[in-house]
Amino acid sequence: MGRYVLRRLLQLIPVFIGTTFLIYWLVWSLPGDPFAGKCGDRPCPEAFVAAMTAKFNLGDPVVVQYGKYMMNLLQGDFGITFSGISVGDRIATAYPNTIRLALVALAIEAVIGISAGILTGLRGRGFLDNLVLVTTLFLISLPVFVTGFVLQIVLGFELGWIKTTVSESPAPWGQLIVPGFVLGSLSMAYVTRLTRSSIAENRRSDYVRTAVAKGLPQSRVVGVHLLRNSAIPVITFLGTDLGSLMGGAIITEGIFNIKGIGNLVYRGILSKEGVIVTGVVTLLVMVYLLSNLIVDMLYAVLDPRIRYD
Amino acid sequence: MTDPSNAATGAAVTSTASDSVTAAEHVESAGANKPRSLASDAWHDLRRRPLFIISGSLILVILVMAAFPGLFTSVDPTYADLGRSRNGPSSDAWFGYDNQGADIFARTIYGARASIIVGLCATILTVLIGGTLGLLAGYYGGWLDGLMSRVADVFFGLPFVLGAIVILSSFGATGSSNIAQIMFLVVVSISLLSWPVCMRIMRSAAITAKQQDYVRAARALGANSSRIILRHMLPNAAAPVLVYATIALGAFIGAEATLSFLGLGLRAPVVSWGVMIADSRDIIRVAPHTLLFPAAFLTTTVLAFVMLGDAVREALDPKMR
Amino acid sequence: MSANTEQSIMDSEGAEPVPGAPLLEVKDLFVEFRTRDGVSKVLNGVSYHVEAGETLAVLGESGSGKSVTAQTIMGILDMPPGHIMGGSIKFHGEELLKASDKRRREVRGSGIAMIFQDALSALNPVFTVGFQIEEQLRLRKGMSRKDARARAIELLDLVKIPGAKRRVRQYPHEFSGGMRQRAMIAMSLALDPEMLIADEPTTALDVTVQAQIMDLLKELQVERNMGMILITHDLGVVAEVADRIAVMYAGRIVEQSDALSLYRKPGHPYTKGLLESLPRLDQRGQELMTIKGLPPSLLKIPTGCPFHPRCPMVQDVCKTDVPPQHRLMPGRMSACHFAEELISE
Numbered sequence: 025m026g027r028y029v030l031r032r033l034l035q036l037i038p039v040f041i042g043t044t045f046l047i048y049w050l051v052w053s054l055p056g057d058p059f060a061g062k063c064g065d066r067p068c069p070e071a072f073v074a075a076m077t078a079k080f081n082l083g084d085p086v087v088v089q090y091g092k093y094m095m096n097l098l099q100g101d102f103g104i105t106f107s108g109i110s111v112g113d114r115i116a117t118a119y120p121n122t123i124r125l126a127l128v129a130l131a132i133e134a135v136i137g138i139s140a141g142i143l144t145g146l147r148g149r150g151f152l153d154n155l156v157l158v159t160t161l162f163l164i165s166l167p168v169f170v171t172g173f174v175l176q177i178v179l180g181f182e183l184g185w186i187k188t189t190v191s192e193s194p195a196p197w198g199q200l201i202v203p204g205f206v207l208g209s210l211s212m213a214y215v216t217r218l219t220r221s222s223i224a225e226n227r228r229s230d231y232v233r234t235a236v237a238k239g240l241p242q243s244r245v246v247g248v249h250l251l252r253n254s255a256i257p258v259i260t261f262l263g264t265d266l267g268s269l270m271g272g273a274i275i276t277e278g279i280f281n282i283k284g285i286g287n288l289v290y291r292g293i294l295s296k297e298g299v300i301v302t303g304v305v306t307l308l309v310m311v312y313l314l315s316n317l318i319v320d321m322l323y324a325v326l327d328p329r330i331r332y333d
Numbered sequence: 334m335t336d337p338s339n340a341a342t343g344a345a346v347t348s349t350a351s352d353s354v355t356a357a358e359h360v361e362s363a364g365a366n367k368p369r370s371l372a373s374d375a376w377h378d379l380r381r382r383p384l385f386i387i388s389g390s391l392i393l394v395i396l397v398m399a400a401f402p403g404l405f406t407s408v409d410p411t412y413a414d415l416g417r418s419r420n421g422p423s424s425d426a427w428f429g430y431d432n433q434g435a436d437i438f439a440r441t442i443y444g445a446r447a448s449i450i451v452g453l454c455a456t457i458l459t460v461l462i463g464g465t466l467g468l469l470a471g472y473y474g475g476w477l478d479g480l481m482s483r484v485a486d487v488f489f490g491l492p493f494v495l496g497a498i499v500i501l502s503s504f505g506a507t508g509s510s511n512i513a514q515i516m517f518l519v520v521v522s523i524s525l526l527s528w529p530v531c532m533r534i535m536r537s538a539a540i541t542a543k544q545q546d547y548v549r550a551a552r553a554l555g556a557n558s559s560r561i562i563l564r565h566m567l568p569n570a571a572a573p574v575l576v577y578a579t580i581a582l583g584a585f586i587g588a589e590a591t592l593s594f595l596g597l598g599l600r601a602p603v604v605s606w607g608v609m610i611a612d613s614r615d616i617i618r619v620a621p622h623t624l625l626f627p628a629a630f631l632t633t634t635v636l637a638f639v640m641l642g643d644a645v646r647e648a649l650d651p652k653m654r
Numbered sequence: 655m656s657a658n659t660e661q662s663i664m665d666s667e668g669a670e671p672v673p674g675a676p677l678l679e680v681k682d683l684f685v686e687f688r689t690r691d692g693v694s695k696v697l698n699g700v701s702y703h704v705e706a707g708e709t710l711a712v713l714g715e716s717g718s719g720k721s722v723t724a725q726t727i728m729g730i731l732d733m734p735p736g737h738i739m740g741g742s743i744k745f746h747g748e749e750l751l752k753a754s755d756k757r758r759r760e761v762r763g764s765g766i767a768m769i770f771q772d773a774l775s776a777l778n779p780v781f782t783v784g785f786q787i788e789e790q791l792r793l794r795k796g797m798s799r800k801d802a803r804a805r806a807i808e809l810l811d812l813v814k815i816p817g818a819k820r821r822v823r824q825y826p827h828e829f830s831g832g833m834r835q836r837a838m839i840a841m842s843l844a845l846d847p848e849m850l851i852a853d854e855p856t857t858a859l860d861v862t863v864q865a866q867i868m869d870l871l872k873e874l875q876v877e878r879n880m881g882m883i884l885i886t887h888d889l890g891v892v893a894e895v896a897d898r899i900a901v902m903y904a905g906r907i908v909e910q911s912d913a914l915s916l917y918r919k920p921g922h923p924y925t926k927g928l929l930e931s932l933p934r935l936d937q938r939g940q941e942l943m944t945i946k947g948l949p950p951s952l953l954k955i956p957t958g959c960p961f962h963p964r965c966p967m968v969q970d971v972c973k974t975d976v977p978p979q980h981r982l983m984p985g986r987m988s989a990c991h992f993a994e995e996l997i998s999e
Binding site for chain 2: 035038039040042043047050051073161162164165166167168173177179187199214248257268274276278286288290293294301305309312313
């Protein structure tokens, strides 16, 4: 196991460098004047341009720029924006909100998705099964911004049940329920389908029949033998999903005005604050890759047949 | 559906790669003496599925709408009259008027074309890039496979919406007003961020095919690479890629709308559902109908393609029978 | 046979053993599978019985209904698509098909236990072998975790798994095929059943291992005076183990006999065909006989004797009349119009 983790970590390095360099290159070295619009309508003063060019190493070739940037980053220095705000601080205030939102979304998709999946997987074909199937199809097809706006209009403006925007930071858990539902709705549909097919497949397996033949009560056959096996793909999916939910929810955070990482990076892109964009993306890629690694290891824990040596 | 890469991470699609290989095997053995091949068998099965009939009819209507919008409405979608701005649905305009006072029904009908074109082009480009690389990686294996898989990991590691925003803003789509150029950029950025999924499906299908005894036999007998790829690997991979492409087409239409909504995709004077939704963003409280109708058409279209993909997958999967 | 088991049966409701009744008696069992393609008549009046300390071998090709009969006895038939259309299954004279779910569950494991063909898929891959044995002991006998572990090790010792102490903590995939089947046997013995159903227990194993497992089963059966139903398609396997043999074809018993007489003189052309298709050391050089044709589709069983399309002795009557069960001698039956002639040939 130890060797496997080490090998996977080594494999992550080129992917990490590749992804972050790609973003760095896209943000910093594409055609276009990085100072355009930075100083209002007038062109920026020579002194400012010179200072900033030195500060961001814009005079160097892009590979060198990237290397210098990464060295700072690995020492915990995310740099400062054109206007002199520390990117590290911005991320530190924004990220807790995103993590909270991701956890709420994950909890909602896990609870609803797994319950619906178990129910339909055990019952088999019938009215409930069709209802759930159609619902999941709808959830998969609905773009997030439609779900978000509709819930915001209906629950917020029309019924007044929820606050339409979550402007506080850190965001209170209660106000994140509806945004969390919006963010998690697509994955919820996948969790439902995955649980359902996993249960339906394992329900007819030989070892479930053995458990019945051993004279175990139905509750134990389902609760221990069936669920334990069916849970493997579902839990790994949820793990991977947490990784991508942490990647920020630009749209959901935008609609509900949550001061999270997605909001931060979106504003960063629009205002051409390259430092913010590269800093956030680097962090997200790191979170994403590490979460995938953890899911892989989780898989080995859940399924004893898998051994990594 | 905001993130099309989810189209495959959500389980089933990737697993079909190996399933339908076994199905394709039967074609080889049964094809000679049986009149019905897997493809016609699947087609026979498909025609009786309610899911297929519903989604197929919907898609047909949408395609006709995209090709001949004039059949559905005689109103000019670009004609705007501020005097009737934001008026609700009436007998004159079934879906009401938008912020500029243009007929929403006409705009929704005409909007199908741009959405479908973007979706189709992005799907074709994705399948071309992902399919070719996946086939090569699966066939040659070794360092080539390792390299390509890592490159795929790099692109896969980028969150979709974030990646698309960076690409579109970096390449200046925000400033440009050239319609063709924006469309091209949207298509390219969707494909660039989506091809790894298609590559993985193709690669696993190619690897499974390579390990089949008859392919080994063909190689031992000296059949050349292109023949093996064309005759044995492509047919094996066709089914899972077809399922992926169908679902991805729906997802890409949704992605186009999402990008427009963020102000980075298509924009006026193009008429597309995404543009209409983006236009409605700021007036949503006072005129929800400006969002409702294009969103409903968009969702229905995505739903139709996802349903079609589901139906095709079930028909091609012998285990589901 | 421990006092323990008897007591647990006496304790439960409606479980008075009927004196003189056989351990297990199956009578006129009819089972159908209803599928999209039609109704498949899987069992068409199966009757057999097993006494304590006796081994009945049920023989037949795949699809003859031998496993379905066993699953119906255990109550683990998939329903739907399976439907029990009629018949009775009596254990100690108690009708199982009319028993409550609770009562049937009590019988499973402690009254009748079952081992399956493929131990790899029949054992749960994510639990240790020990856990799967202990589970029954803890839940059914109320044993403590520690006692159950000790008993599991004893059981693994009993089925001759070396290093049982270490093995209880391993997962099924860490066992070899033969060891896995032994573990399965140990699991089935956990509640000291009076009757064991072994569904093709050696089919998935190497030939050398097959003999070891059969020997083990025989030994345990004699030691514990269990009744045993051994389901197999391999005549060679049953020769040394079985006391009696029931031959199944298309969901019917076509011949039932003590093992010795059956080998000496088969009373049904199908049995004869099966015997002739065995390679024999004393007839080297001769061509092996085979039974021509394929087993019938259960969706459309031939009229008359279901074996007639493949029978070398077929006459007109076979095509129209279902042969009754001829009693050839005490304990010996054959469902062939010409059974007497076959025997006296």
